[in-house]
Structure formats: C-alpha cells, structure tokens
Amino acid sequence: MERRGVPISSIIIFILCLLLSSSATTIPVAAQSQNADSCSSNGALVGLSGLPFDPSSLRQCLSAWTSRNYILRQYSQASSNVWNFLLSAPDVNSYVAVGFSPDGQMVGSSAVVGWSAADGSGGQVKQYYLGGQTPGQVVPDQGNLVIATSAIVSQQSRLFMAFQLNASQPSDTVLYSLGPAGTLPAAPGYALTEHRDKVATTLNYVTGQSSKEGRPYTRLRRSHGILNMLGWGILTIIGAIGARYFKHMEPVWFYGHVLVQGSAFVLGTVGVIAGLVLEGNLSANVSTHKGLGIFILVLGCLQVMAILIRPEKSSKYRSYWNLYHYAVGRILIAFAVGNVFYGIHLGGEGSGWNGGYGVALAVLFVIAITLELRMRLKE
Secondary structure (H helix, E strand, C coil), X not given: CCCCCCCHHHHHHHHXXXXXXXXXXXXXXXXXXXXXXXXXECHHHCCCCCCCCCHHHCCEEEEEEHHHCEEEEECXXXXXXXXXXXXXXXXXXXXXXXXXXXXXXXXXXXXXXEEECCCXXXXXXXXXXXXXXXXXXXXXXXXXXXXXXXXXXXXXXXXXXXXXXXXXXXXXXXXXXXXXXXXXXXXXXXXXXXXXXXXXXXECCCCCCEEECCCCCHHHHHHHHHHHHHHHHHHHHHXXXXXXXXXXXXXXXXXXXXXXXXXXXXXXXXXXXXXXXXXXXXCCCCHHHHHHHHHHHHHHHHHHHHHHCCCCCCCCCHHHHHHHHHHHHHHHHXXXXXXXXXXXXXXXXXXXXXXXXHHHHXXXXXXXXXXXXXXXXXX
C-alpha cells in the first residue's frame, strides 16, 4: 500500500536543514628499581663518559616522564644560543626520543632519537622530521633543529642521550616517546617504527618546571568523531541495507528506514557542528576534512528534502526519483566512510580507532553480501 503522508520526522529534519543553511595504553616498565635514576641524586652520572659535555654542569633536572622513568637534565645555556640536554631513560632495547613541536602536535615536529645496540657495539643519535604518521613520512637526518653535537651512552642499564642545540630558545612543547622493544633503526634507511608509548609536556625554560600536556578539547574531539562515525559512517549504511533487502516487510521497512536515516542525519549534523566548534577553538587547518564534512551534510539535507517531493508510485517521474535517491545515498556513504578514516588520521587516534571502525564496516559488508546473495537466489 502506498504511504501518502509525509513522516513527521522528515519535516523536522527538513526544518533543521533550513536552520543550518542560515548559519595509549601505558605499558609498565619492568624492574625499574634496577635501572632507576632520579633528580635527588647524581649517582647514575658517576663514571659516565663519552658525552660531548660535562653532565654535572647541567643546572636543572626534572622527572620528565614518571611512568617511564625519563629524567631530563637540561639546558644550561653554555653560551649564547647554546642549550645542553641530557635524557636518562631505562635501556630496554628500544629507541628513546625527545621531540620539539612548534604547535603542540607530533606531526610537524623534529625529534632527537637515540638507541644503543643490544650487543653493546655502540649507539647512535639521529634527528628525524615527523612529516606524518606513517613510517615513510618520518624522515631521518631532517628537521628544524640545529644539533651542534650529540652522543648516547649505555651504563648501568640506562641510556644517557646527550645533545646540544643551537637556538635562541627551543620550543616549550617537548614530546617524549619510547620505541618498540627489539626494533631499532638500521642502515641504510634508518626507518623509525611507530612508538609504543608517548607523552607531551610543556617545559618552562625559566623555572625548569615541566607539566604533562593533555590534548586540548579531548571530550569535544571524541564527541565529534563518535557522532560522525556512528551517524554518517554506520547508521546510513544500516539504513541503506534495510531499504534494499527488507522491502517485503511492508510497511515496517519504510518507517524503519526513515527512523534509522533520520537518526543518522541528526547525529551526523550534531557531529558536524561539533567539528566546526572544534576547528574554531583549535584554529586548526583542516580545510579538506571540513569541506568533505559540509559536502556530506549537504547530501544529507538533499536526501531529507527529497522525501518531501517523493512522487506517487504510479507517477512517471518515480523511477527518476528513485535513481536520484539511490545515487545520492551511495555517494554520501562513500564520502562519509573516507572522511571518517581521514578524520581519524588528522586526530592522530591511531590504529585503535581505525581498527574498530574497520571491523564495523567489515561486519556490515558481510551482512550486505549475505543478504544480496540470498535475494538473488530467491529471484
């Protein structure tokens, strides 16, 4: 039977469109007591040699990363625009890194990375430029730091990485990371594998104090991501599956389709608004992600408005309307899935979010394939 009335939910969503158009798990370090260092004692520095400067001359010391027992003795300004740093960290057959970020983000920062060979044959220190989140975008021997000298020494189960920077003042956003166990950069490419843990801090060069830097607007970031992922990236797919494979359940499929897609639109719209607010608060350059999000929202509005002008089944224009509705819906889903993954990349959420969303898509894909085969076999 043909439904002649317009669902109230469609009218409400149409009004929303008009209004809008006007406006790391921490991994504990084993046996830290055996290779501990602290600012209360310089005992770990006794007998330490092979560094480019005298570590006892460093005036200030701080516990830079408590959970990983990273100790930073730092920045006595030996002469004009010269800063000395000494990082002490447990030697767990991993690389250690100190990064300096111009804007608080890991991408775009320059890092001093050091490691010591497991066989005790020596260590190496290199600068890396973090141009992105993939290994190919982390470039060795590149970066914005002017390193005058550097060295790394392993002693008493600890790594001591010393380096000297030429700068009027290094960035006050200092990043620390720990590499995966047993995977060290090696010649010829010296590729840097993804860290297993990291932390961002703010360092006051006047007082010598450091504070852990939480990601700003974390709740707003997650709300933006979850709303858009659930709305545009999951519910729209569920709604499309229901409309294609359950039309024999008349009229339940229709009202179910309207309910699911209406919910997707509302959640996605709130997610887009959260993204716009987040962009303003962070002053971030996310023009591509933002443009795609607005494009998806416009497609969603078009889908809602199309319900209001849906021809009767007997109309000669109904087939054209169906073609339009199907095409716009599929375009919306394709762009939504891509933009969700792109947003995860921009947010630096890593493999957890990618994997979770990927699993959800895989489940929906298997369901769709199963229903498609079942429908074709019946035909």
